[in-house]
Amino acid sequence: MGDEFIRLDEVEKVFDVRRKTGFMRRERREVRAVDSLSFSVRRGEMVGYIGPNGAGKSTTIKMLTGILTPSGGRVRVAGIDPSRERARLAQRMGVVFGQRTTLWWDLPLIDSYRLMRRMYRIEERRYEENLARCVELLELGDLLDAPVRQLSLGQRMRGDIAAALLHDPEVLYLDEPTIGLDVVSKVKVRGFLRDLNAEHGTTVLLTTHDLTDIEQLCRRVMVIDHGKLMYDGELEGLHATGGAAAERTLVVDLERELPPLDVEFARVVKVEGARQWLAFPAGQSAAPLVARIAERYPMVDLSVREPDIEAVIARMYARDTSVAP
Template sequence: MPLIELDGLEKTFTVRRKTGLLRRERREVRAVDGISFTVDRGEMVGYIGPNGAGKSTTVKMLTGILTPSGGRLRVAGIDPARERTRLARRVGVVFGQRTTLWWDLPLRDSYRLTHRMYRIPDDRYEENLARCVELLDLGDLLDVPVRQLSLGQRMRGDIAAALLHDPEVLYLDEPTIGLDVVSKARVRGFLRELNAERGTTVLLTTHDLTDIEQLCSRVMVIDHGRLVYDGGLAGLHEAGDGERMLVVDLARELPPITDVPGARFVRADGPRQHLAFPASASAAPLVAAVAEAYPLVDLSVREPDIESVIAKMYGGAAGELTGGPGSP
């Protein structure tokens, strides 16, 4: 039986807008518009999409903080909105932009509270804390008030707090937002190990494609409240008809380069020109062709960013796309 089951999940918000002195317009916003998927135990799934796509709304429904407007939802067999408290003992949540830690008090105090709150047996608590302290390098931070921690330190502290009660599922809402490269690597390493060793199911929302690349074998893309892709990461670029961009700086301003096969002229900023080519193709012959015919000064190749892949995907196919390895 899958651990997480969504069937036609919906969330509608009513937004009131002033249209005149006394007149108000009521408008329905469908933040989540009929999403269905299942996640098995031990999976590590990326849940991505542009801002306002409905990612956080889904996570809030999965934790029971928001009640769905329609559809069916089960996490570990529990209806989250109806049994939020019971479910909370079995899941962990990290909201990247918020903290569960006691702002004014040392980190250790928040953990002590977690110990009581989740009724963690003493030996298990000690063991889990020691493990988190070691792997997340929190040893020197335990007695520091949370308000004095850096963002990366606080995030590690928050992740530890979400794991002390051995949750079966961990939701991570942008866990690497605002972190530097070193902190990101440490967080990712920890999550990978958690998933491999403990079999913790992880659902990760992020804007950082590297998070997904390094952690998740399966990725779900959501846009305008609908699931537009569910499958392996590799399949995503194909499904989104991904293109890479060759940016060339020429010696002077020249007419658009349209005579190089395999490249499509996108735009020019003075002597700089942008040429799109299929993500699966090699850039080398293209560069050679440009260098032969034009006074090439400098160049760079830009990978497709996830936002544009998604935007394309949604524009291209209104329905659902499924494919690639790892799709259920």
Template sequence: MDDDLSELIEVADLEKTFHVRVRKGRLRRQRREVRAVDGISFRVPRGEMVGYIGPNGAGKSTTIKMLTGILTPSGGRLRVAGIDPARDRTRLARRIGVVFGQRTTLWWDLPLRDSYGLVRRMYRVEKRRFEENLARCVELLELAPLLEVPVRQLSLGQRMRGDIAAALLHDPEVLYLDEPTIGLDVVSKAKVREFLRDLNAERGTTILLTTHDLTDIEQLCSRVMVIDHGRLMYDGPLGGLHEVGESERTLVVDLERELAPIEVEGARTVRVEGPRQWLSFPATASAAPLVARIAEGYPLLDLSLREPDIEEVIARMYAMGRESGERGERGPMGSAGGVRVG
């Protein structure tokens, strides 16, 4: 794999193995190997915003820790901006920003402003550049009233916005976000998402986002990677998840009066309650022809469209992958049940 710096992140056959001791009987313990990351490969071009999702224990955080140099891979090859993170973590640190949602990088007893001053010294950021970056983050993340407040007195949402600003003061080329909206209220989540969209659009910052809140992925990322049991199950556009998981959209139809279940090509009626009926159809299909056929053949009062729940789509994809693995089939990415689209 060549170090093409247009590909900011390059991962090939990456592995991470841990050895743990598990109880075997009352007195004995047995050493067991756990593959947290099992041969994943992907590339992330400069300026792309990618969602990296999966269930607890799938290997997401382990991958991020290898990308930042915190953990050393057990196998495979990894480059970030042409740098091997494990071998040159200090040099890489000047080119990346990291936010772990459940841990802070700020100084607990210091006011937010003083924490930022320490960040400036750590990264040796030129004063004018630091002041410009800080002013921009303060404005967009609405931090002005918080700068003199000790970090320990901030709410979770305030601290998270403070952590994101700290990660950006040295102009990183890539930003890793591990559960950046965990525990935040709706308003705080909206502010963080808007800021990240602006950051990516205006400065071209590459962002790799791991989260359990799939609304983050839907609103921010055009590409999504799904990992399960350390293996990459899917890599492609967000819409492609629906095709892989065979998901369906739902059309809720209100008729003028109670009628027998609607019968139209391309959909099936799954529920009827008085004059209201629910019709399901493939998520990859357009709703317009279906609506036209219903309006032409039935006394239509109103209708609404419900998109599929992505969590259910992913759950179905996991199940399909496990079934393929049990049958010994291998997907196009080289692992059982793996899928790549686009």
């Protein structure tokens, strides 16, 4: 994991946008989707790349894959300029866009995989081994003969992840890979990605709005907003940077309606019948809090909700503004 696999130096991406301002009149303006962005990712690293909608995450990935050409700066993946040698780099990368599929809409899932085998010129034995592994771990056996258009969003996402891995890519770009998945499927996909990274050393760049994905998979997280890198480090550090906004929520279902619970290190933020919402610091384990509640109150069920990343980012901005001269 010591060598640098992905590197961006002062990368910019500017789009020309034209809008109608009157009869026969249009206004042209520039939109800077990515602004002086610099970071590097080591080979075999799994990194979370997060931020609100429109922050520049997908634009970054499209430049890393060669779909878009940077307006300025330098991009290298495995020493290759993606925009100049996209076909060469395609053999070494896999991409999953949560809102767009790489599968053929009207073909059975298995036919999409067969076509990809030919496109990537995958040796038959390697293809069969990789397909069998993906089918088993992502539970695709009953879906192989179904046309892609008949699959649910969650099923299609699992199908897209398998498609991205058939040729053993060195780097995998995942844009919202657990979107549309139920809780059980999310756990399986996360386990699959964790094993892939551990066993094959696949470099993974993961964008998601689900902080649980990041928490379960990534030791390092980068936050981007308005095209700028706002944070690069461990998730715990992000919570600390976010300050008060970085709180998790414990949702407790009690046997009966009770006054707001009184427990250390947490505050009740909402009560609705027998259900209560308690906020506690994101960097704190939920286990001691759950134990105290179970000892003192008649608890039926509970769940933990992660802090909203957009609230954390907003708090980061507020803090920056408050210390500005």
